Amino acid sequence: MHEMSIALSIVETVVSKALEEGNGRISSIDLLIGKLAGIEPQSLKFCFSAAAKGTSAEEALLFIDEPEGLGECGDCGKRFPVSFYYAECPECRSLRVNIVSGKEFLIQSMTIEEEGE
Numbered sequence: 220m221h222e223m224s225i226a227l228s229i230v231e232t233v234v235s236k237a238l239e240e241g242n243g244r245i246s247s248i249d250l251l252i253g254k255l256a257g258i259e260p261q262s263l264k265f266c267f268s269a270a271a272k273g274t275s276a277e278e279a280l281l282f283i284d285e286p287e288g289l290g291e292c293g294d295c296g297k298r299f300p301v302s303f304y305y306a307e308c309p310e311c312r313s314l315r316v317n318i319v320s321g322k323e324f325l326i327q328s329m330t331i332e333e334e335g336e
């Protein structure tokens with residue numbers, strides 16, 4: 220499953236980062252997942268909780284920001300919202316549309332709690 224391998228790589232990234240910062244527990248993770256990224260947030264959350272079991276990210280909450288898709292026409296330069304990879308320019312009907320936003324996938328930030336005494 221696609222989301223599972225993504226979840227595993229997120230866990231790996233945040234756990235090694237937490238280790239660098241003193242091995243505290245991770246309380247939250249902010250993700251940016253564009254609507255065109257091909258990642259299902261609900262499914263990712265589900266996979267994440269399985270992938271994070273037994274790690275310092277086990278109790279982390281996932282906050283997912285989902286930027287809308289935005290296309291730019293390669294012919295007339297118009298920008299417009301898109302919900303699929305293949306879009307048609309509403310202005311000139313061109314199919315030379317570049318996706319300029321909505322494909323993002325990154326870990327924006329994470330919160331690590333200091334380990335108690």
Ligand SMILES: [Zn+2]
Nearest residue numbers: 292295308311
């Ligand atoms: Zn156009």
